[in-house]
Amino acid sequence: MEVYKLVYQIKTTYNAPVKKANFQLLVIPFSNAEQIVEDLEIECSIDQDAHISKNSFGFDLIHYYAKQSVSEFWFHLSAVVKKEKKNPFPISSLTSEQEFELLNSLDFKIDHHRFLLATDLTKMPVHSPISFPVYSSEKILLEYLLELNMFIFELLEYSPNSTDVNTAIEQVLYLKKGVCQDYAHLFISVCRQNKIPARYVSGYLDQGEGSIDTSQLHAWVEAFIPEAGWVGFDATNHLLADHHYIKIAHGCDFRDCSPIVGILETIGMQKSIHAVTITNQ
Known part of the structure; x- marks a missing residue:
């Protein structure tokens, strides 16, 4: 504990x-x-x-x-x-084909519709200048999400004051800079494009004894993995959310949190x- x-x-x-x-x-x-x-x-x-x-x-x-x-x-x-304390890497007995079939089933989409729809802050531009990893039935969902987490971590430069809470994804992709909410919004956008439920999470992050984060709170993403449930991904730090992450709330995007x-x-x-x-x- x-x-x-x-x-x-x-x-x-x-x-x-x-x-x-x-x-x-x-x-x-x-x-x-x-x-x-x-x-x-x-x-x-x-x-x-x-x-x-x-x-x-x-x-x-x-x-x-x-x-x-x-x-x-x-x-x-x-x-x-x-x-x-917990192992942040979930274990599932489902095959990649079973996961893909479940995520594309009508009942699943109805149950998770709130976190499958794009919002103003999570809407990918029609002509994106970046080719993001694509999810398919050949990929284990966790492996795909880990790939996406690393892709966004390497794509963006962490740059305070380069964006604000209302910055659209189109501008983030143009700048290739942002802060934690931009990393989270971009991760959510790609997930929802691939029919993977994803939600914005706000909270506190323990970065070491006595650390002070004057940039406000931290943001990460929870994506839904069948059998495992909601799993946290922090593209800002290229990590999975574990016991160092203290959750406040989740929502569709920053405005809910x-x-x-x-x-x-x-x-x-x-x-x-x-x-x-x-x-x-």
Whole structure:
């Protein structure tokens, strides 16, 4: 069992006072049998109790409503997360032909339709300048996904500030640069083109004791493999998601997993600072 101490912080300052604001945060680690969350604490600059509800995918959303004028907004989350060590490489008894037949069956497509449809952020351009690996009945699905993971890792250069959360795949392919959400969107796009269900995952990544990731949260992909279920792939780091990956939520793309969304009544600019600290206990 791996035990992590997790701290997430955000601070936003505004050039002009915010008269009213609604804030929605999707940053609480998901809790299940494989990922146990304990000692969860949240604090906020808004002097009111947080309201927590479920989003459409079943993950915890924190809501704050500022009724009075504010010049800054800050939020702190801390938690202890326990994760079982596991082999990230799934085992399946199905042949490549059986896997391919199942993925192309009508019942399977209906059951997984939500993660088979392209979105604005996961839509491949009609005339892609890149020839991506193609899935076929001759390939074991895991082997294909590992090939795709390596292909995207080698294709793109990790480059902070080269893109933003709304950058389309067409622009990413033109630049051949991006950050974790771009790697994830591209992986999802190729999977869905090949009729493989894939979903965007947001979360925290333990990169070593006391590491700080000021680029916000991490993003990776879960693809569905028959018999094995949802398996995590991190093309940014050319890894499979194991016990070092702490999941917050999944969705069709980044917009379903945005860590903070705000509706503000104000004018002027704003500046936000995010920080993540993970310590392996």
